[in-house]
Amino acid sequence: MKVVIIDDEPLARMLVKEYLQDYPQVKIVEECGDGFEGIKAIQKHQPSLIFLDIQMPKITGFEMLELVENAPAVIFTTAFDEYAIKAFETHAIDYLLKPFNKERFDKAMQKYLSQNAAQAKAETQLLINSVAPNIAEQRVVVKDGIKIKIIPLPQIQYLEAADDYVKIYTADGVFLKKKTMQFFENTLPALQFVRIHRSYIVSLPLINKIEHNEKDSYLLLLTTGATLPVSKSGYAKLKEILGL
């Protein structure tokens, strides 16, 4: 059974390694100090379980999970005792609040070992879809080829639906993120973004003007020069927010 430990503190990794000595079936294939290394290690080894810290350099553990294809089962190890924990209770295999003892660690391992692999992976996917820690951080993390890009929310101009993905338009270019429009509509701050169409979410400060198109449809002109369609319900929302 392949395991990857991802934590920016060497001693924290050492502790997990020590606790894992009692599990002869476990093979620690790699230890990583940040999320970038984590993504590479997961792609390379395809582990069945990872131990993941949340607060790490550059990107958080959550953001890393979002960027991993075919994410493995996760046990979080964190000193966070905050809101984010709520999401773990339902979908992560388990979370270990630092500092944790051997008994607590064994309990988490038992929970993982009692689940079958497919079930564990499905839970991870549910977790990724249900929480939006990156929004809480006021940014969105995307993959740009093999590079990883962090987009602060104020840099987002608008979002466009594209099959299984959402296109994120910024001054630096267009980026793809595997999420639904519904997800962004629910998690982006309502004072900053509004969904104007089934396929579009726009940044409010960039709105230049609204033009009547035909019948019940309108067009939205952005200060960047882009023109976006506005649906009937989208127009109603805009009217309310902008106080027209």
Next chain:
Amino acid sequence: MAQSPFFTAKFTKAFIAWWMVWFAMQAIILYWGGFSWRVSIADSAVFNILTALGCWMIAFMFQYYLPGQERFWYILALSVALSLCIVFIGKWILITLLKNDITYIAMLQNWLPIRFGIALLMLGCMAMISVVWYGFIDQQEAEERRAVAEALKKETELIALRRQLQPHFLFNSLNSISAMVGTMPGEARKMIQQLSDFLRSTIHKEDDRFVLLSEELTHLQLYLDIEKVRFGHRLIATINADELALQQKMPALILQPLVENAIKFGLYDTTDAVTITITGMAENNHLMLKVSNPFDPQTAMPQKGEGFGLNSVKRRLYLLFARNDLVETSMTDNIFTTTVIIPQ
């Protein structure tokens, strides 16, 4: 609104006693002067009651409007007007009551200016007492408000401090100790000692105490040692301070939140090794402290730089020196620097 002095039983009693004495004195003097008891008592009662009433009115009026800058003229004009009223109303009442006593009426006419003078004196005194009284009450209330505000502030700060200290630093440090206990118990014990020393010196330091830069740096070293154990080779801290600067005074715990910020900012914004530089320099008549850390201009969040630590340092320096220009931040290339000036 401030309560009038008549709300205190003590003042009211003294006020009544004062006017009884004056009433008795005036009546006796008139009786000695050859007037009948009836005339003496009527005269004394009318004038003293009217003047007492005037005094009460002044105290009552000042309750609603306390004269400010132009208080002297206002008080004088008010006292003169009231005194004239007292004299003429008194004269009218007494003439109506005692119109048959010709010697008394003549005396009344002749002595009006003196009665006016006495009334003016009394009213003036009462006005002064009122001004002092209401001023004192106002000051007391302002004092109370300030005390409440101060208590609130302390409480907020404590909550903020608790929130800041708790999750990352303390629990991660304990986790590191837990990791070391098995294989390197000596190191674990050393870190427990460092953590205890650090916590103790944090708790014992009071906000308004001044320490030498050298003491502050000793405290900072405790903190840095712990962070170095946690982050291993990734964290490098260099401290430069000249001999003169080390002997200069500064408010306690100013540097630590800035270094905390720098570490958080630096370590979580890059994946490389991070060098935090802390510099202390003695200049003309101030101590200049600089804390700098690397950051990534591409991804740095503007709000990250304005964290709790920086704001609390700004506020504390403002409270101590009443200056807003002592903390500055600057960014060059990929180095973020916070500069703090401590006037000596």
